[in-house]
Amino acid sequence: MRPCARQRANIVCSHMLARQKLLTPRQVSRVERIFERDGVLRWCDGGIVGYCKIGVSFGTLLDCFGRAHDKTRSRRVSSAPLSALLDVFDDEPYILWFDLPTETAYIVLRQGCNPQSQIEAWCHALLVARKLSGAEKTGANAELVSEETCIGTIRDTLPAVHAAFETYGPRLRDVGWNLDVASLETRSGCRVSLSRPREGEQ
Template sequence: MAQSILKKQPPSARIEIEEIDESKHVVATYLAFPAGGKRGSSSRIDVVDSLQAFSSSIAGMLSSRAVLEGIGVGDSGASPTAALLLSVLQESMGRIATILFAHRLGTSLEPECKMYRLAADIFNDSAMILDCLSPALPKPSRVVLLSCSSVLRSLCGVAAGSSKASLSAHFATQGNLGELNAKDSSQETIISLMGMLVGSLVVSHISSKWATWSAMIALLAVHLGTNYLAVRAVSMRTLNRQRANLVFSNCFEQIDKELQPKNIADQVAPIRIPTPEEISIGERVFERDGVLRWQGGKALGFCRIGVDLQTILNLFGEPNQASGSYTSTQLAEFEKLLELYKDDEYIMWFDVPRKTFMVVLRDTATVTTQLSAWMHALSHAQYRGVPRTQDDKALMEDLRRSKQHVSRACGSYGIFEQLQKAGWDIETGAMETVSGTRIKVKESNSSASAKDQ
């Protein structure tokens, strides 16, 4: 849908903003026309990994036995057709869950690969517990329980497969991804085989419910505990949102100390960027989506990167339902925001009710653009605080000051250059966890445009 917006231009000029998705398809067009104009339309990791795979194999055999009991193995009154239909239902539920999960969270699997790698095992272990509970329930409830178990296993498959691919790429430092995957697959096969052999002995000696649950809980505790240690031991080199919080807050702490006794114009001393290994020590496996934290402390607010332009436009007021256009007051405020970010590859505004910084990216935005926007939001939340009321004038001024603070940090201290020297990968994007859009601003002459048409 077309919207009337933007900066003051000569009477014959207009601004056209195209919004494109990840596939470079235009999803919306925003036009600003002169008055009266028409509106257009719109190392130890291997050890713990082996141990967790070994314990999972044995626990899987116990849960499989429970499932067989639940579908009637050993019961002369059980129907093969009923067992088949249950299998079809489980498979169908699992495939639907796979499609929905991949659609909803596909973009966030790589940036948050450590979190989803551990979440995959939690899904899998939860499915095993449901399987063990199924024989104790009546048949109708058993069907629901086993269907939920199938859904959890499907979620595990998507999360584990995607996160494993990202982790494998992280460890393949010499470009030997194929070799690494082959060796990892061989190792996993050997460990699973050993687990099955040991599990055969364990299962044959465990028959009572008390013994089954005791063994299951112990094995799952070992499985999750070792997997947690394995995930914590990984030091990712890409900057996702949580690692960006830790790195940038550390940088700003040093910059503030450096500037306190000196004049800003004085020669600045280089700051020390924490390495990926140092950051991984303070990194949480599970973190809230888009949260801004200073030095790992309490939440200051939230930030979303890659939102569509209309999300920000609507923060200045909803458009007219009939014409789809905005009032002159709303447009005047938006003009100021565009002027503030005219030399940047992003636009940022604040959503007071959600306590969230909204960032729109231009089509020329790079990974460093996303990092700059996140740095801006984090710095603003720490030093200026999040607004409690919608005062556009005060917020605009605060954004200008915090943006100057970030520009000085990036320019005088060369943060991005030092990030690379410290071992960080600033060429691989890991800040967006939802498929976002980009905007392309075009300035053209309306008369020339009409002649071309």
């Protein structure tokens, strides 16, 4: 059932973002695919724009910025982009990163992230993947450019996701969607608790 929930989230969120249209469960059931790859991010036109993993560990996120050594498990992490990413999500119940080489979004859930916030996180991943789908990945500075592009896109799309759920969130319930059940994780995922020193703190 949970992979179906992800497909439904794609359909509902992409129509909401692209067409400002809310679909009912009955309408969604008419366009659902019988067989769908788990974790796929698909836009309302039917095109695949990427993939998503939700409830991943913070270590999985760190791997995107610097792989762990096989034996020591130590990492050399590119700290500037990671710090910029954490700044974007300082007050959010999740952290999102989109890995351009694999076209995969990774969602880290914070302690207390409720079911509706998980849906918002998935919606955010879908919108980011849509914006970055087919982005240029070649050239001498491809790694730097892609990190800057990803962070900029993630930051710039966050207000649109907030606005969409402020406008349509209550109406989703009215048309028959249950936003109180955590159904996007295929198994119980990780939760992280992060606190960073504020400016002036040691």
